[in-house]
Amino acid sequence: MPHRLHLEQFGPVHALPVLHYRLEFAHLVREAVRRVKPDCIAIELPSTIEAPFLRAVERLPEISVIHYEGRQRRDGAESVYLLVEPADPLVEGARLALERRIPLRLVDVDTDSYPRHVEALPDSYAIHRIGLTPYYEEYRRAAASVAPGREDRRRERGMAWRLQELAKEHGSILFVCGMYHLERIKDDFGRPQAAPLERVRRQGVRLFNLHPDSCREILDEFPFISAVHELRRGPLPPEPDDRGETLRKRFSAFELIVGGRKDLPAEELLRHAVERGARHAGRGEEFPDRQRIIFRLFQEAARHYRQETGDPVHLWQKRAFFRFARNYALASGALLPDLFQLLMAARGCVDDNFAYALWRLATFYHWQRAEADIPTISISPEEIWGGSRRIRFRPRERRRKGLSHLGFLKRKKEKRPGEWLEGFTDPSICSYPPEDVLIEEYGRFLKKKGAMQLSEELSRTEPFTSSLLDGIDLRETLRNVADGRVYVRESQRAKGGVGSVVVIFDEDRENGNYPYRTTWLGEHEQESDMAFYATPPEDNIVGPGICRCEYGGFLLSYPPRRMMDVWRDPDYVFARSKPEVLLLAALDYSPEKHVVHVAARPPRSIFRQIAARMGKKIVHIPLGSLSSVKLKSIRVLHILHGHDKRQVAKDYIW
Incomplete structure (x- = not known):
């Protein structure tokens, strides 16, 4: 990124025009220090807060807040907050000065009556593509018609005077200054300036540690970006090894024997996700691309989402997410979306659970703690920025009146190691009736949808x-x-109704994720026969003789009690995969002419030929055209070892 750097030089001063609290400019400060090798660094902050500011910089990567009372208003004194966060170019300049023992000077003028500026600035990400020079030139031309205020001129003349004084002592000065002021400071530096009339001491300046909950809400660069920047300032951490750990708690038979698995804390798993994001957000020493950071955030959130819900983020959802986020950003005059826009895209293109997983990781900053060596303060976005945008998540969780909304924390546990394994003495297996009702209803819905699709084709x-x-x-x-x-x-x-229904969630081409295969017969006239492949039951034991599985795919065929074991039927040996076995069985056992096939892609053309020879027809419904929320609700099944487990299953199944 050195070729993207731009410095304005006047006398011994090398001035870097910046936008505050932006990641790209924080890195440009690092590049400027490497190129200029200054013997003094000056930043656009007043010297009246120098002591608490330097203390806050020394505390990094923990984020601090400087607070003092500003101008008086009718309802009392105005509270002024200054965030000291890693991705701010002024903070980065001060930090480099302390690390490299370069003299640091705060050259701004302290004022109580400076108005709040709201400028429509181009997205700082453009600098990563075109460099700072054309960006600053365009900004300077656009700002030339804007007349500065009185306080702006007072500050600019004061900074020019201090730079003149520093120029008498130092031969190379790096000046980190906001774009809005730099051009006029450059002009003022060439003319004699008088010392400004200003406040030389400010009372009541206090330094606070920012509460972790506030850290999630008020940082200008959301915490995931700040954390990636912080990790890439030094040697990158090694590739995290989660040893197969997930954010979802599950126990296999072996783990129950030895007393349960010792899971890593959720905070450590989130930290590993941030470290992976930092390692893969750039190439070598290159500064990470913000677009690549957002992509890594999406990837890690999708990984956590699959661990917790068992459902992947499909390619069409991923494509819709990035298209929606891009368009939302362009509509607001930006090149890349901010956190709020990312969350809106996540909720709209996937679901609330994914939006929550994205928010949890995007706002995770593992250095921040509620307890610190200085007092901790909580600040709302309204207090520091004057407003906020709100978004609500409604993750699908079971809730009970009068109990904690985190119902899974009240799930029953083993009283002693191996207790739940005693429930597997019954050799017979059965299903959980509420799940049977749900999947039968959805099967009838798919039959109706298939019939409607046929009618549309014939109209x-x-x-x-x-x-x-x-x-x-x-x-x-x-x-x-x-x-x-x-x-x-x-x-x-x-002509002809719809008989069998085949639903394929995952083709499992590598034949490793869904090895469990079985065929179930309907217990009464209102149930279908069913064949399916799923995750191994022994990998997730949730109660005595109760296992939780996830379908890779299943077949429903009505009327019941006709189906043989399709997985051992020699007529289907030529099938290449488990989904093809289910489709062949559906054609074989369907009493009606039509068979509904739900999958991400249609079956091979040879199956349409096979169906035609049998006098039947395959009706394909794309998986992405169905409700993802409904598909998740039917994808989970529980296998009970013995009919007696149905009486207690409700206490262990959530």
């Missing part, structure tokens, strides 16, 4: 002549409004 539209047929087709009429003709629609009902 035809034609211009109105003598008959309205089944009614006016408004869509086609509006599409051809220039013709001045009315179009009517004729709907034809498909």
